[in-house]
Structure formats: structure tokens, C-alpha cells
Amino acid sequence: MIEDLGTEPASPVRRVPRVLLPFRRSAYRRLSAALCFTLFTTGLWTVGQVWEVVRIGGGASQLSFVAAAASLGALLPMLLGGAVADRVAQKTILLVVQGVHFALLTTAAVLSLTDQMQLWHLVAIGFLGGTAVAFYFPAYSAWLPSLLAEDELMAANGFEGMVRPSIQQAAGPALGSLIITAFAPGAAMAVAAVLAFAAWCTFWTVPRTPVRGAEGPARGVFADIAEGFRYMLATRWLVASLAFASLMVMVMMGPLQVVLPFLIKDRLGGGAGEHALVLATWGIGGAVGSLVMGSLRMPRRYLTTLLGLWGVAGLPLLAVAAAKEIWVVTAAAFFVGALFSSPMVLWGTLLQRRVPPQLLGRITSLDFFVSIAFLPLSMAVAGPVSEAIGTQATFVVAGIVPLIAAVVAVVLGRLPADEIAHPLD
Numbered sequence: 001m002i003e004d005l006g007t008e009p010a011s012p013v014r015r016v017p018r019v020l021l022p023f024r025r026s027a028y029r030r031l032s033a034a035l036c037f038t039l040f041t042t043g044l045w046t047v048g049q050v051w052e053v054v055r056i057g058g059g060a061s062q063l064s065f066v067a068a069a070a071s072l073g074a075l076l077p078m079l080l081g082g083a084v085a086d087r088v089a090q091k092t093i094l095l096v097v098q099g100v101h102f103a104l105l106t107t108a109a110v111l112s113l114t115d116q117m118q119l120w121h122l123v124a125i126g127f128l129g130g131t132a133v134a135f136y137f138p139a140y141s142a143w144l145p146s147l148l149a150e151d152e153l154m155a156a157n158g159f160e161g162m163v164r165p166s167i168q169q170a171a172g173p174a175l176g177s178l179i180i181t182a183f184a185p186g187a188a189m190a191v192a193a194v195l196a197f198a199a200w201c202t203f204w205t206v207p208r209t210p211v212r213g214a215e216g217p218a219r220g221v222f223a224d225i226a227e228g229f230r231y232m233l234a235t236r237w238l239v240a241s242l243a244f245a246s247l248m249v250m251v252m253m254g255p256l257q258v259v260l261p262f263l264i265k266d267r268l269g270g271g272a273g274e275h276a277l278v279l280a281t282w283g284i285g286g287a288v289g290s291l292v293m294g295s296l297r298m299p300r301r302y303l304t305t306l307l308g309l310w311g312v313a314g315l316p317l318l319a320v321a322a323a324k325e326i327w328v329v330t331a332a333a334f335f336v337g338a339l340f341s342s343p344m345v346l347w348g349t350l351l352q353r354r355v356p357p358q359l360l361g362r363i364t365s366l367d368f369f370v371s372i373a374f375l376p377l378s379m380a381v382a383g384p385v386s387e388a389i390g391t392q393a394t395f396v397v398a399g400i401v402p403l404i405a406a407v408v409a410v411v412l413g414r415l416p417a418d419e420i421a422h423p424l425d
Contacts, residue, residue, distance in 0.1 A: 158294010
């Protein structure tokens with residue numbers, strides 16, 4: 001099937017590093033370029049929205065509203081996004097999503113630069129942007145296996161695991177902070193809009209592929225979603241992993257995305273530059289961890305390794321809780337990034353290897369849906385909770401709970417027996 005996609009035949013790979021194997025195919029080179037543009041867009045928006053909230057006089061609670069709206073926007077249509085990805089050409093979905101992102105970012109830039117931005121504008125833009133994301137990830141994940149050979153998937157996930165944090169959390173926010181420092185948050189949003197348009201143009205160059213779920217019987221969208229739910233509930237390793245991921249996201253993401261900027265600002269006396277430095281180091285850690293994982297073969301104990309790494313990913317936040325200097329937060333961010341992102345390489349490959357192709361879009365959407373089910377709540381309560389119990393206690397909870405939850409998930413989910421029965425190495 002790979003040969004029919006307009007990509008060049010696989011060449012000898014003896015001297016090619018494993019993580020670079022997917023780049024033998026022109027379709028993946030174009031897809032990865034579009035992904036990089038998209039990640040820059042997200043990184044610029046991440047830092048831009050924080051300092052736009054500050055610019056209009058908001059604080060941690062107001063940023064919670066914006067972040068929660070984006071999470072809720074992604075959550076509500078997520079299951080629909082998976083069903084659509086299994087029935088509609090994934091290239092078409094991604095083109096529409098990028099068009100929406102371009103329109104939203106352009107609107108945000110104009111409102112900010114003309115000093116017309118209000119909090120409800122940011123909330124609305126965040127919600128609509130999150131809705132677009134709900135269709136982006138299932139379509140992208142379902143498209144990737146049709147562009148690559150099976151033995152190239154872990155390498156592709158490793159490369160993407162490297163560029164996602166290094167661009168989205170490092171290079172993008174760093175560029176955004178420079179633009180904000182020199183000009184204003186609205187200027188960073190304008191650059192993000194230009195990059196969103198560049199991603200839209202690049203997606204056009206990737207060959208269209210058959211939709212592998214479309215050949216099945218025509219059914220309603222609810223029947224398609226129900227089929228995905230049945231598969232998930234009948235698959236023990238999926239249930240255990242997603243239950244753990246839900247709790248991990250609940251306790252970690254709110255403090256990291258909402259409380260951390262104000263810890264840097266209020267306790268350490270930092271600003272946009274220091275915030276961008278911490279995000280950059282977080283991203284670099286994620287890039288290093290993903291690159292190392294993508295260069296390896298699938299471990300035999302892949303489920304235990306997956307949840308074990310995620311479980312200890314929160315421990316560096318204990319250092320953040322006690323930090324008195326910015327370098328401590330920066331060092332902790334590196335290890336959080338490495339320990340959080342490297343298992344994502346295993347997770348993405350695991351879904352692509354063990355989930356039936358005709359269900360991959362729906363299972364990917366269920367993955368995001370269940371994993372981020374409590375993300376809006378995490379974002380909404382992180383600010384008020386930190387104001388009530390203090391930032392130190394907030395980060396202590398975020399650091400300890402994931403490790404306890406990982407142990408419980410491995411034991412109750414009987415994951416060691418499952419990974420031995422279904423080897424992927």
C-alpha cells in the first residue's frame with residue numbers, strides 16, 4: 001500500500017539512523033513540515049495568550065477561564081472528531097482545521113493590536129480553537145499509518161515526540177517572548193496566524209490516501225462512536241492506561257499551565273522571558289526523551305515502562321514547590337518534559353500497532369476524550385486552588401499523585417501479563 005501513495009520505494013536502511021527512517025518517503029517529509037508549522041503556531045499562541053491576559057489586567061483565575069474554555073472546546077466534539085476521521089479523507093479534515101486556526105489567530109491579532117481585546121474574546125477564541133483541535137488529532141493519527149510502513153511508525157512517533165516539545169514548548173514560546181518583549185502579545189498572535197497559513201499550504205502538498213474505515217457498512221455517527229466505546233471497554237490495557245492518564249492530566253496540567261506562570265512572576269520576580277525559558281527547557285527535555293525513545297526498539301515490557309515513566313514524571317514538581325531560584329524550576333522542567341514526552345512515543349506506536357486500522361480514528365479520539373476529560377476542570381480550579389492552599393501545596397499534590405496512580409493502574413489492569421501475551425518487540 002505504501003508504494004501506491006506516490007512515495008518513493010524504501011531504500012536500504014542499514015546506514016540510516018532508526019529515527020530518520022520515515023524521511024525516506026516524500027509524503028512524510030511534507031507532512032512533518034506541516035506539523036512543524038502547526039507546532040510553532042501553538043507555541044506562539046501559548047505564550048501570547050498568557051501575556052495578553054496580563055496585558056488586559058487579568059490574573060491566574062482569568063487565565064484559568066481561557067485555558068478551561070480551550071479544553072472544553074476540545075473535549076465536547078472529540079468523539080465526533082474520531083468518527084469523522086474514520087469516514088472522511090483525513091487530508092480534507094486537516095485543511096479545514098488549519099483554515100479555522102488561521103481565521104481565529106488573525107481575529108485575535110487584530111483585536112489585540114487595536115486594543116479591543118476583552119477576556120470573553122480570549123475565552124471564545126480558545127473554545128473555538130479547542131474545537132478545531134478535536135478534529136485535528138484523530139485525523140492526523142489515522143492518516144499517519146497509511147503513509148508509512150509499520151516498522152517506521154515508532155521512529156516517526158519518536159521524531160514527532162522530539163519536535164512537538166522542542167517547537168511547541170521551546171522554540172515557539174521563545175520566539176513569542178522575543179516578539180512580545182519587542183512589540184506586544186498581538187504581534188506574536190499575528191506571526192502565529194502567518195504560520196497557520198503556511199501549515200495549510202503545506203498540507204495541500206501531501207498525497208491524499210484512501211480512508212481505511214470508509215469501506216465498512218454505512219452507519220450513523222452514534223453507531224460508529226458506540227463501536228469505538230465497545231472496543232475500548234473490552235480492552236483492559238486501554239481502560240487502565242486511559243484511567244491513569246485522566247488522573248495524571250487532572251493533577252498536573254492545571255498547575256503547569258495556569259499556576260506556573262504566576263509562580264514565576266510573583267515568587268521569583270520573572271516575566272515573559274523567564275516563563276519562555278522554563279517552557280523551552282520543558283520542551284528540550286521532551287525532545288531529548290522522545291529522540292532517545294524513538295531511536296530504540298519497542299521494549300518488551302512496554303506497558304509497564306509506559307506507565308512507570310509517566311508515574312515518575314511528576315516528581316520533579318516537588319522541586320518546583322520548594323524553588324527559590326528560577327534555575328531550579330528550569331531544571332525541574334527539563335526532567336518533567338523528558339519523563340512526560342518519552343512515553344508518548346510508546347503510546348502512539350502502541351495504538352497504531354494494536355488497534356485495528358478501521359477503528360484508529362475513533363480510538364484516538366477516545367484516547368484524547370478520556371485523557372482530557374478532567375482537563376477543563378483542572379484548568380478551571382488550578383488558579384483558585386493555588387490561591388486557597390498556596391502554590392507549594394499545589395505542586396506537591398501534582399508531584400506525588402501520578403506515581404501512586406501508576407502503581408495502582410499497573411496492578412489492577414494486570415498490564416504485565418498483557419504485554420507478555422502481546423509482544424511488540
